[in-house]
Amino acid sequence: MAQKLVIIGNGMAPGRALETLVARAPGQFDITIFNAEPRVNYDRIMLSPVLSGEKSFEDIVIHDDAWYRRHGITLLKGCPVTAIDRAAKTVTGADGTIAPYDKLIVATGSSPIIIPIPGHTLAGVVAYRDLDDVDAMLKAAAIGRHAVVIGGGLLGLEAAAGLKLRGMQVTVLHLMPTLMERQLDPAAGHLLEQAMQKRGIDVICRANTHAILGDTHVTGVRLDDGREILADIVVMAVGIRPNAGLAKASGIEVNRGILVDDRMHTSDPDILALGECAEHGGTCYGLVAPLYEMAKVAAATLIGDASAAYRGSVTATKLKVTGIDLFSAGDFADRKGREEIVLRDPARGVYKRLVIEGERLVGAVLYGDTGDGAWFFDLIKGDKPIGSLRDMLIFGPAFQGGAVLPPTAAVAALSDDTEICGCNGVCKGDILAAIADKGLTTLAGVRAHTKASASCGTCTGKVEALLAHALGGAYEKRTVEPVCLCTDLGHDDVRRAIREGKLKSTHAVMQALSWKSSCGCAKCRPAINYYLLCQWPDEYRDDSRSRFVNERLHANIQKDGTYSVVPRLWGGVTSPKELRAIADVADKFNIPTVKVTGGQRIDLLGVRKEDLPGVWADLNAAGMVSGHAYAKGLRTVKTCVGSEWCRFGTQDSTGLGIKLERYLWGSWSPAKVKLAVSGCPRNCAEATCKDIGVVCVESGFEIHYAGAAGLHIQGTIVLAKVATEDECVEVIAALLQLYREDGRYLERIYKWMARVGHEGVVAKVVDDVEGRKALVQRFEFSQVFAQVDPWAERVAGLDAHEFAPLAVIPFSEAAE
Amino acid sequence: MTTHDVDWIDVGRIVDIPLRGSRVVASPIGDIAVFRAADDAVFALRDRCPHKGGPLSQGIVHEHSVTCPLHNWVISLASGEATGADRGCTPKIPVRLDGDRVMIALPETMAEAAE
Ligand code: SRM
Ligand SMILES: Cc1cc2nc3c(=O)[nH]c(=O)nc-3n(C[C@H](O)[C@H](O)[C@H](O)COP(=O)(O)OP(=O)(O)OC[C@H]3O[C@@H](n4cnc5c(N)ncnc54)[C@H](O)[C@@H]3O)c2cc1C
Ligand code: SF4
Ligand code: FES
Numbered sequence: 001m002a003q004k005l006v007i008i009g010n011g012m013a014p015g016r017a018l019e020t021l022v023a024r025a026p027g028q029f030d031i032t033i034f035n036a037e038p039r040v041n042y043d044r045i046m047l048s049p050v051l052s053g054e055k056s057f058e059d060i061v062i063h064d065d066a067w068y069r070r071h072g073i074t075l076l077k078g079c080p081v082t083a084i085d086r087a088a089k090t091v092t093g094a095d096g097t098i099a100p101y102d103k104l105i106v107a108t109g110s111s112p113i114i115i116p117i118p119g120h121t122l123a124g125v126v127a128y129r130d131l132d133d134v135d136a137m138l139k140a141a142a143i144g145r146h147a148v149v150i151g152g153g154l155l156g157l158e159a160a161a162g163l164k165l166r167g168m169q170v171t172v173l174h175l176m177p178t179l180m181e182r183q184l185d186p187a188a189g190h191l192l193e194q195a196m197q198k199r200g201i202d203v204i205c206r207a208n209t210h211a212i213l214g215d216t217h218v219t220g221v222r223l224d225d226g227r228e229i230l231a232d233i234v235v236m237a238v239g240i241r242p243n244a245g246l247a248k249a250s251g252i253e254v255n256r257g258i259l260v261d262d263r264m265h266t267s268d269p270d271i272l273a274l275g276e277c278a279e280h281g282g283t284c285y286g287l288v289a290p291l292y293e294m295a296k297v298a299a300a301t302l303i304g305d306a307s308a309a310y311r312g313s314v315t316a317t318k319l320k321v322t323g324i325d326l327f328s329a330g331d332f333a334d335r336k337g338r339e340e341i342v343l344r345d346p347a348r349g350v351y352k353r354l355v356i357e358g359e360r361l362v363g364a365v366l367y368g369d370t371g372d373g374a375w376f377f378d379l380i381k382g383d384k385p386i387g388s389l390r391d392m393l394i395f396g397p398a399f400q401g402g403a404v405l406p407p408t409a410a411v412a413a414l415s416d417d418t419e420i421c422g423c424n425g426v427c428k429g430d431i432l433a434a435i436a437d438k439g440l441t442t443l444a445g446v447r448a449h450t451k452a453s454a455s456c457g458t459c460t461g462k463v464e465a466l467l468a469h470a471l472g473g474a475y476e477k478r479t480v481e482p483v484c485l486c487t488d489l490g491h492d493d494v495r496r497a498i499r500e501g502k503l504k505s506t507h508a509v510m511q512a513l514s515w516k517s518s519c520g521c522a523k524c525r526p527a528i529n530y531y532l533l534c535q536w537p538d539e540y541r542d543d544s545r546s547r548f549v550n551e552r553l554h555a556n557i558q559k560d561g562t563y564s565v566v567p568r569l570w571g572g573v574t575s576p577k578e579l580r581a582i583a584d585v586a587d588k589f590n591i592p593t594v595k596v597t598g599g600q601r602i603d604l605l606g607v608r609k610e611d612l613p614g615v616w617a618d619l620n621a622a623g624m625v626s627g628h629a630y631a632k633g634l635r636t637v638k639t640c641v642g643s644e645w646c647r648f649g650t651q652d653s654t655g656l657g658i659k660l661e662r663y664l665w666g667s668w669s670p671a672k673v674k675l676a677v678s679g680c681p682r683n684c685a686e687a688t689c690k691d692i693g694v695v696c697v698e699s700g701f702e703i704h705y706a707g708a709a710g711l712h713i714q715g716t717i718v719l720a721k722v723a724t725e726d727e728c729v730e731v732i733a734a735l736l737q738l739y740r741e742d743g744r745y746l747e748r749i750y751k752w753m754a755r756v757g758h759e760g761v762v763a764k765v766v767d768d769v770e771g772r773k774a775l776v777q778r779f780e781f782s783q784v785f786a787q788v789d790p791w792a793e794r795v796a797g798l799d800a801h802e803f804a805p806l807a808v809i810p811f812s813e814a815a816e
Numbered sequence: 817m818t819t820h821d822v823d824w825i826d827v828g829r830i831v832d833i834p835l836r837g838s839r840v841v842a843s844p845i846g847d848i849a850v851f852r853a854a855d856d857a858v859f860a861l862r863d864r865c866p867h868k869g870g871p872l873s874q875g876i877v878h879e880h881s882v883t884c885p886l887h888n889w890v891i892s893l894a895s896g897e898a899t900g901a902d903r904g905c906t907p908k909i910p911v912r913l914d915g916d917r918v919m920i921a922l923p924e925t926m927a928e929a930a931e
Binding site for chain 1: 854885
């Protein structure tokens with residue numbers, strides 16, 4: 001019979017232990033979890049992005065209800081345990097539930113410390129620990145204007161940044177002379193303070209809070225020196241205390257936290273403790289990495305695997321305020337015999353500090369440029385003499401010349417329990433075991449079987465090095481072309497990270513993937529902008545500063561700095577009314593050239609920038625919209641006359657072309673997309689050299705794709721033959737969406753097809769009918785937000801600054 | 817000929833220039849591109865690429881550089897020099913911030929030449 005396992009607390013630590021248990025010993029335990037919070041397990045460390053609005057609660061859920069159901073685990077939400085009866089081996093919940101156990105895990109986490117100054121019980125005083133606190137802050141932000149955060153550590157600063165992004169005026173009160181004084185020296189603390197001030201957050205150091213003011217609700221805060229600061233909400237982020245009371249009351253040995261041994265046993269052999277409530281080797285931890293290690297050991301202990309032991313952890317942390325890069329790892333307390341190496345580059349706002357004890361690196365703080373954080377962290381954990389590295393150490397791995405090992409040798413030197421993938425807590429040993437047991441030979445295989453490198457992807461290089469190390473010559477390294485010089489990651493890596501990591505802004509992408517430049521370059525920014533737009537069509541707001549000029553101004557720049565304007569002529573068909581309007585516009589704005597284009601449109605060339613809105617307004621008035629002649633998106637659909645007039649025409653090619661153009665216009669894609677529809681195989685619309693082409697035949701429609709006739713000439717290949725127009729439109733929309741989701745930025749359809757293979761495309765958009773419908777659905781969803789005429793928006797005033805000078809300096813003022 | 821040192825001309829507020837963007841100031845010596853980098857640093861250059869005269873104000877601004885919209889030369893905002901393998905330089909225009917006001921100065925020689 002299954003043993004009864006009861007868990008008190010459903011935070012991040014037991015969540016991880018459960019994952020190991022269900023994977024290693026399915027069915028061995030009958031599991032019941034009591035959770036004081038009325039919800040499932042979520043990623044507590046991501047509360048700050050929820051507060052700032054960069055993520056939603058759904059984005060940070062780790063295990064949803066279905067997960068518990070699938071694994072037969074009983075989760076009692078909103079039901080705190082009030083007592084443990086060790087003699088009877090039962091726990092009692094607040095609602096009276098009594099649950100018997102064979103084994104018990106206490107994982108009650110910690111509680112935020114509330115300083116008992118006058119006023120601390122007023123409504124509007126909140127801590128920062130769980131979703132309820134975030135909700136309370138959001139509520140305050142919705143009605144109030146002023147927030148005070150007490151405590152200038154990691155949590156306090158994240159809360160302050162979040163509240164500021166929600167539009168509040170925020171003041172941080174910090175007791176010490178500089179921020180984060182435990183990690184940073186005063187100069188670096190100042191850099192951080194300036195960065196916060198620059199975001200409009202007031203920081204007051206040496207601020208001793210005397211009282212919180214207000215009758216029933218907070219109205220302000222008074223400092224010892226008499227200063228008063230307005231506040232509609234006060235967030236206390238001054239520290240945490242392990243939740244050990246329940247365990248203590250039941251007679252388990254407790255110091256600051258619940259005492260545990262290397263196998264996570266408490267003083268009662270049937271009771272384990274893990275997470276922030278536990279104390280191991282004199283330390284209570286407050287970061288997830290050590291708790292994850294504890295979780296693995298606890299699971300192993302329960303299963304009866306005596307080999308696992310927890311030996312304490314070195315910790316590293318990052319400040320999660322978008323745009324401020326701060327990383328610290330190890331121990332940087334001032335102690336005898338310790339030395340420091342410090343690098344400052346005030347112009348770049350960079351500060352690095354290394355703490356060395358004996359011959360070993362024991363601590364590192366990086367501010368402004370955190371790219372080498374992982375490398376320093378490895379050195380700290382490696383605990384080996386740094387020897388000759390020392391002189392150049394602070395410049396990071398790039399400057400180590402022959403002293404650093406090539407990647408394969410470097411991973412070979414790591415111990416088996418070194419964590420390779422931080423997101424999913426996968427160690428070197430796990431990966432090597434999977435490679436050996438499952439016969440894996442590819443990165444994709446390792447991702448599928450271990451999850452390593454499957455989330456943010458920053459550890460991809462290490463995983464590849466491990467594959468090379470394990471397989472020797474048998475491993476053919478996937479060659480990734482980096483997006484640009486700002487990163488080592490390839491396009492697919494970035495996209496996966498956006499999707500899996502739910503990254504929703506350029507800043508978030510660059511932060512999460514450790515971009516090497518502060519704000520990207522002209523290569524990566526447009527690519528990231530497109531990937532975000534494609535992945536989050538409803539949520540992401542286009543970043544015009546990451547668009548090339550043509551797409552930013554919705555007109556093509558010419559060699560003399562004027563622009564060309566191409567209105568849409570659906571399917572290449574126009575009317576006297578439209579032609580008259582085009583002629584009038586050309587006259588009115590003195591447009592020098594009017595030309596028929598290769599794509600069956602009319603191009604007005606040589607328009608002055610300041611005239612663009614006027615030209616568009618007149619074209620709009622005649623019913624014309626942007627032809628997107630500038631877009632990495634749908635360009636033109638060329639048609640021939642087809643069955644309506646032509647003696648050979650088999651179908652209404654003109655009508656189908658217009659239908660397609662009206663359905664597909666506005667969509668952004670990796671590169672431009674051109675279509676054509678010909679009414680018979682004589683192919684007068686040249687459909688067989690387009691990105692997507694349709695050749696009509698008696699029995700229906702031949703859908704072609706992957707043609708090109710520019711830098712490279714290539715005929716199309718046939719994707720499918722269908723009988724009806726509706727099917728034809730559906731297959732084309734699915735094809736376009738697959739390309740949008742899968743094509744790399746600037747990769748045209750023919751290149752994409754050559755990379756992914758024709759068979760794969762056919763399988764997804766032709767054979768898999770369900771999959772096709774899903775693609776179409778995603779396409780149509782994104783069209784809801786994309787089919788807005790950019791010209792009309794600008795005529796109505798959007799981006800007006802683009803079209804007018806900032807100032808005009810007359811002659812007299814310049815040279816009086 | 818004028819005798820004063822520098823005449824600073826107020827051309828508007830910094831917030832009217834998009835972050836990582838640029839606005840044009842039309843002047844007797846030709847268009848001037850005023851840039852605002854991600855860190856709020858402000859620069860001003862003649863709005864002409866040293867390559868073939870492309871309007872730098874229309875390029876993508878990244879760190880303290882701009883990529884020309886015509887053929888992707890990367891120009892340093894601080895010096896006006898082309899970077900990387902390309903060679904050429906766009907004249908710098910003196911610029912400073914006075915509170916939130918952007919002030920530029922037209923070099924006298926240029927202003928005279930324009931007269
Ligand atoms: C206007 C037009 C020439 C004309 O006067 O006929 C034209 C003009 C330009 N083409 Fe084109 N192409 C035009 C038809 C074509 C065609 C023929 C066609 O579409 O049927 C092709 C070959 C078909 C193809 O795309 O495969 C063509 C292949 C290119 C290429 C090469 C693309 C490739 O991947 O090989 C470029 C370069 C690029 O996109 O990077 C290009 C780029 C350009 C640009 C956008 C160059 C630029 O970046 O400034 C020109 C913009 C001028 C302007 O301001 O309007 N144009 N260009 C044609 C507009 C078509 C339309 O109605 O929308
Ligand atoms: C805003 C914020 C940002 C953070 N950022 C980072 C970061 O960037 N990096 C990092 O490493 N760490 C970060 N942390 C810390 C990290 O979240 C914690 O270390 C981790 O969540 C602790 O896990 P745990 O399982 O021990 O406890 P918790 O996740 O706190 O879970 C304990 C759970 O037990 C429940 N509980 C308590 N008592 C009882 C009871 N009697 N009966 C039933 N249930 C009970 C609680 O309601 C809670 O849900 C952050 C924390 C916060 C609040
Ligand atoms: S072929 Fe196209 S890109 Fe070349 S000059 Fe003509 S319009 Fe310009
Ligand atoms: S004109 Fe600027 S790069 Fe050619």
